Amino acid sequence: MMPTAQRRLLFVLLALLSTASILLAAAVGSVDLGWSAWWQALWNPASEHGELVWRLRLPRAGAAWTVGALLALSGCLMQVLLRNPLADPYILGVSGGASFAALLGMMVGVGTAALPGLAWAGALASIVIVFSLARGEGPWSGTRLLLTGVVTASGWAALISLLLTLGPDGSLRGMLFWLIGDLSYARLSGWAPALLALVFLVCMGMARSLNVLAMGETTARLLGEPTRRLLWVVYLLASVLTATAVSIAGNIGFVGLIVPHLMRLLVGSDHRVLFPAAALFGGLFLVLSDTLARTALAPRQLPVGVVTALLGVPLFLLLLNRARVRQ
Amino acid sequence: MSLLACQDLVVRVADVFVVDDLQIDIRPGECWGLLGPNGIGKTTLLKCLAGLSEPIHGRVLLDGREILALPRRLLARHLGMLQQHTVYVFDSSVMQTVLTGRHPHLGYWEREGPADLRKADAALAAVDLEGFSDRSVTGLSGGEARRLAFATLLVQEPELMLLDEPTNHLDLRHQLRIMGMIRQHCEDGDRSAFCALHDINLAARYCSHVLMLFGNGEWCAGPASDMLDEHSLEKLYGCPVERLEGREGPRFHPAEA
Numbered sequence: 001m002m003p004t005a006q007r008r009l010l011f012v013l014l015a016l017l018s019t020a021s022i023l024l025a026a027a028v029g030s031v032d033l034g035w036s037a038w039w040q041a042l043w044n045p046a047s048e049h050g051e052l053v054w055r056l057r058l059p060r061a062g063a064a065w066t067v068g069a070l071l072a073l074s075g076c077l078m079q080v081l082l083r084n085p086l087a088d089p090y091i092l093g094v095s096g097g098a099s100f101a102a103l104l105g106m107m108v109g110v111g112t113a114a115l116p117g118l119a120w121a122g123a124l125a126s127i128v129i130v131f132s133l134a135r136g137e138g139p140w141s142g143t144r145l146l147l148t149g150v151v152t153a154s155g156w157a158a159l160i161s162l163l164l165t166l167g168p169d170g171s172l173r174g175m176l177f178w179l180i181g182d183l184s185y186a187r188l189s190g191w192a193p194a195l196l197a198l199v200f201l202v203c204m205g206m207a208r209s210l211n212v213l214a215m216g217e218t219t220a221r222l223l224g225e226p227t228r229r230l231l232w233v234v235y236l237l238a239s240v241l242t243a244t245a246v247s248i249a250g251n252i253g254f255v256g257l258i259v260p261h262l263m264r265l266l267v268g269s270d271h272r273v274l275f276p277a278a279a280l281f282g283g284l285f286l287v288l289s290d291t292l293a294r295t296a297l298a299p300r301q302l303p304v305g306v307v308t309a310l311l312g313v314p315l316f317l318l319l320l321n322r323a324r325v326r327q
Numbered sequence: 328m329s330l331l332a333c334q335d336l337v338v339r340v341a342d343v344f345v346v347d348d349l350q351i352d353i354r355p356g357e358c359w360g361l362l363g364p365n366g367i368g369k370t371t372l373l374k375c376l377a378g379l380s381e382p383i384h385g386r387v388l389l390d391g392r393e394i395l396a397l398p399r400r401l402l403a404r405h406l407g408m409l410q411q412h413t414v415y416v417f418d419s420s421v422m423q424t425v426l427t428g429r430h431p432h433l434g435y436w437e438r439e440g441p442a443d444l445r446k447a448d449a450a451l452a453a454v455d456l457e458g459f460s461d462r463s464v465t466g467l468s469g470g471e472a473r474r475l476a477f478a479t480l481l482v483q484e485p486e487l488m489l490l491d492e493p494t495n496h497l498d499l500r501h502q503l504r505i506m507g508m509i510r511q512h513c514e515d516g517d518r519s520a521f522c523a524l525h526d527i528n529l530a531a532r533y534c535s536h537v538l539m540l541f542g543n544g545e546w547c548a549g550p551a552s553d554m555l556d557e558h559s560l561e562k563l564y565g566c567p568v569e570r571l572e573g574r575e576g577p578r579f580h581p582a583e584a
Binding site: 079080083084085204205208209211212214215216218219221222223224225226264268269270272 | 377379398399400401402403404407408410413414415416417418419420423424427428430431433435436438483
């Protein structure tokens, strides 16, 4: 456990860095603003540069932050739900359903504005399928949920491959970007941050219960948790977070697996500290990754999913190694 | 009035017939030992008494109320159980783990207060884990992990402690220490304990009452001094047992042929 003062400092630092990363994202891009023009643009939304900053870059950075936080939080929940540190937000097929629906939409030529709605519908269908198949009678079984989810995910993957095979060449690139995870068309609408805030509060309320749940279902029951209900609540919350993230930005990999891990190494496994740390760092990480994705090979734009993996893998290995040395 | 009562209890698991028509009353101040050979269903019975599984027939009453009808949170304030094994998947500190024992006593948004921390410190000291607060649970030895689990149970402060082989992995000194604390838990105030044991002499020394499981649903229960003799133990374990008179009462050991 980190000392309280150190923990506060970390939260302040992560919040400041998050803000800084969003401001940085507003400054750099294909149109080079320079710092004075950037400062002017921030205060004059109506100017030409103001339009660029306020209508394109900041909404995209806001969307990136929100998606990052959603995925990180969802990853924390999935890992405690399945009691497996290798679980990620996509493991139970939520993203598969979303991807299938979105890709089908692209294939038949639906506009980009309709894709989030379609993806959400696909994700919801997948949640309902897994939930009703895994529920059954008898005690909770994490194994049953895991198997049902993983097999459902494989089913979606097969259908997605089918779409990719059959799809017209013209839409293949868009489909591929969506599958890798891309924020080019992401716009920040009010409901995603609102949902993030709401679920975050619920998670904080359940945090101590989840600490107990992480010790195993029987232990949790003996310490007073009605685990069956708790586990389904965790599943539904994690799924809703994932569905929202995927509907905005496609299947951005790695954030939901690596951010919870990194934060566990840094702050320990108490969910009361882990949730806020993971949400803040997830947001920060994705904003920086997306900024890099926009600028690294400018004017070409990379899908952000490529960058998250390229940045995340060495970062994770480094910290893991340092943690081992410290022990 | 009994703290925990079994009425007409029938428990089976798979092919094992654990108890048939079990009737026992665990009263305040009593310390029960549960004896029986491997695989006879001691853990299964403990789980049933903890309300973790349903019996085939009959009822378990805690303070006169049906245990399965009690909300788990309320139940956890009165009944705690030390499981046979503890596996830690996620890393966590010793202090954080021992504090989980306070979980049923705290509200949703409540944090552990100074009083909870004092209880945790006292419990860690009681099991010889002072100075371990910041250590990682995954790095503990088998005996240390066992003592940590017992400290967590102490911090939970249940009136009734159920313990599944509490002396597993412990060295001689800590076996006596933990059994002494269980006995003390029962004698101070109106509290009880019920522990599955393999060491007959620990049962003879620390338990006021004994329940023996013979298999096929057969059981017998009563005060330890009446129950523990070489004949019943020979029947129980299927091997010859010799009785020695110790300073504090009879002690038993396997007879040589």
